[in-house]
Amino acid sequence: MGESFDARKSDLVRLAQERMQSAIADNTWTKLQKLALTCRILFHMGHDSGLSGQITTRAEAPGTYYTQRLGLGFDEITEWNLLKVDEDLNVLEGDGMANPANRFHSWVYRARPDVNCIIHTHPPYVSALSMLEIPLNLSHMDTCPLYEDCAFLPKWPGIPVGNEEGELIAGALGDKKALMLSHHGQLVACSSIEEACVLAVLFERAARLQLLAMAAGDIKPVDELLAVEAHDWVSTPKRHQAAFAYYARRALRNGHDDCIDAAPPDVSGATDQHTIPIEGGV
Secondary structure, eight states, X not given: OOGGGGOOHHHHHHHHHHHHHHHSOOOOOOHHHHHHHHHHHHHHTTOOXXXXXXXXXXXXXXXXXXXXXXXXXXXXXXXXXXXXXXTTOOEEESSSOBOGGXXXXXXXXXXXXXXXXXXXXXXXXXXXXXTTTXXXXXXXXXXXXXXXXXXXXXXXXXXXXXXHHHHHHHHHHXXXXXXXXXXXXXXXXXXXXXXXXXXXXHHHHHHHHHHHHHHHSOOOOOOHHHHHHHHHXXXXXXXXXXXXXXXXXXXXXXXXXHHHHSOOOOTTSTTOGGGSOOXXXX
């Protein structure tokens, strides 16, 4: 008993990470199910902005990815109504069309072979902070997974439906996992759907904390070494899987269980998906 009380912190960190490998099971959701769950998680956690915002993940063939259909909100996405598209947004599988603003995703995927999932949303606190044209200030331990991993685009490039916006956004993101876009919203580009979902949720929390702190006084910087330590401690696949699973369970408990349990739509009847109006959103 008490054998670890004389252990160094680095040894305890290593031990905890080793234990996570067996204690936290890999999830069994399919790629499409994880994408649908992410849409519902983000809706449930306040990222809804009508039809604005996109989520994509690489599909099996190079130059293809899955995304939601234009005209459906995040709360309507299921594993059955997602689209597979190519880099030019031609629909390869599914009904309807992709959001034309998805074009910049193709630019990011081309520039970043390590990225497998991109999320772009306009949640309230990120959007409010973006109106001030100031970058995300990460000064709380909870938000350190974004520490030195969040770029800033100081000038709004306009609606991201052109190649110019795609090139600009991909360039501004660089090698980081997140990007604040002035007068617009947030972008996360990560190696997995789980990581992207967790960082998208964290991005909005960080913006909320920043605005609350700014209203009370001057934000004091967090110690750099401690911030980097916290970044590396949380930024592991197992931690992202555990957080994603929690967010998914919470969304499923709150009425979003249809996103992965619903049967495929009957496209031969009155519920034909082609009858859903097409609306805009960036």
